Amino acid sequence: SALTNGGLNLHSPVKRKLEAEKDYVFDKRLRYSVRQNESNCRFRDIVVRKEEGFTHILLSSQTSDNNALTPEIMKEVRRALCNAATDDSKLLLLSAVGSVFCSGLDYSYLIGRLSSDRRKESTRIAEAISEKAWFQTPYATIRLTPAGCSSYTFPQILGVALANEMLFCGRKLTAQEACSRGLVSQVFWPTTFSQEVMLRVKEMASCSAVVLEESKCLVRSFLKSVLEDVNEKECLMLKQLWGSSKGLDSLFSYLQDKIYEV
Numbered sequence: 036s037a038l039t040n041g042g043l044n045l046h047s048p049v050k051r052k053l054e055a056e057k058d059y060v061f062d063k064r065l066r067y068s069v070r071q072n073e074s075n076c077r078f079r080d081i082v083v084r085k086e087e088g089f090t091h092i093l094l095s096s097q098t099s100d101n102n103a104l105t106p107e108i109m110k111e112v113r114r115a116l117c118n119a120a121t122d123d124s125k126l127l128l129l130s131a132v133g134s135v136f137c138s139g140l141d142y143s144y145l146i147g148r149l150s151s152d153r154r155k156e157s158t159r160i161a162e163a164i165s166e167k168a169w170f171q172t173p174y175a176t177i178r179l180t181p182a183g184c185s186s187y188t189f190p191q192i193l194g195v196a197l198a199n200e201m202l203f204c205g206r207k208l209t210a211q212e213a214c215s216r217g218l219v220s221q222v223f224w225p226t227t228f229s230q231e232v233m234l235r236v237k238e239m240a241s242c243s244a245v246v247l248e249e250s251k252c253l254v255r256s257f258l259k260s261v262l263e264d265v266n267e268k269e270c271l272m273l274k275q276l277w278g279s280s281k282g283l284d285s286l287f288s289y290l291q292d293k294i295y296e297v
Contacts, residue, residue, distance in 0.1 A: 077114075078111045078114075078115065079097060079098070079107075079111065080094070080095065080096040080097055080098055080099075080107070080108045080111055081093060081094055081095060081096075081108070081111050081112060081115060082095050082132070083115050083118075085122070085124070086240075087237075087240065088123070088124065088125050088126065088237070088240030088241065089124050089125055089126035089127065089128060089236055089237075089239075089240045090115070090118075090119040090122070090124040090126075090127050090128070091127075091128045091130070092112065092115050092116075092119075092127065092128070092129050092130075093130050093131055093132050094108075094112075094129075094130070094131040094132065094136070094137055095131070095132040095133075096108060099141045099144070100138070100141075101133070101135040101137075101138035102131050102132075102133065102135060102136065102137045102138060103137070103138045103139060103140065103141035103142075103144075104137065104139065104140050104141060105140075105141045105144045123244075125239070125240050125242070125244045125247055126236055126239055126240050126247070128232070128233075128236050130232075140179075142286065142289075178282075178285040178286045178288075178289045179273070179276070179286070180269065180272050180273060180276060181202050181269060182269050182270070182273060183266075183269075184262045184265045184266050184269065185202065186202070186265060186269060187261065187262065187265040188262075189201060189202060192216065192217050192218055193216050193217070193218060194216075197216065210222045
């Protein structure tokens with residue numbers, strides 16, 4: 036009999052099946068833990084977590100303030116994105132450690148590198164920016180031209196008038212304004228942000244990977260070539276700006292003003 040004194044016989048098929056399933060779950064968790072630890076060890080300024088059905092990338096810079104971006108950090112993000120594209124991840128969640136998600140480019144890095152070899156470093160930085168990851172665009176108030184395709188996407192989403200205010204005058208939108216204008220799809224309360232976002236991500240990760248990928252391709256197919264062309268022009272302009280004495284002096288002047296304010 037499979038039952039002995041109210042319990043399972045150690046040699047019953049049910050018992051063996053339960054033990055096998057238990058071993059499988061343990062082995063799966065062990066492989067997941069090892070994979071997660073190995074992934075984290077490969078990066079210095081980001082943390083990569085492999086979750087069930089998605090990849091979570093956290094900006095956690097050890098070499099810059101407020102998660103500011105350097106070519107090295109952008110290369111780490113790019114490598115993590117490439118890794119996520121080749122595994123079983125259906126989605127990618129990008130967040131940050133600390134109160135600031137990302138403060139844009141590390142301008143102290145720019146000054147230190149561009150002053151020594153403007154042409155070489157301006158090309159290196161622009162090439163890192165030209166990858167598919169999108170970041171908050173720098174404004175004219177910090178002596179930089181638009182990037183991340185914002186010269187095209189902002190007018191399309193926000194309208195020309197508001198886009199000009201943001202790109203040329205440095206206007207900041209509140210979360211509610213950004214939502215009402217279509218720049219973001221939804222606003223969460225800070226106290227429940229992590230829980231609500233993670234719940235949404237897990238819901239999406241449970242969907243068919245094929246459906247998600249094909250749907251995204253349909254939505255983006257008409258825009259891809261346009262965005263690639265805009266991105267190339269923006270990067271070329273940034274390279275020219277950073278490679279010129281006038282552009283570098285203007286950026287250096289801005290940094291000095293910020294230091295005096297502090």
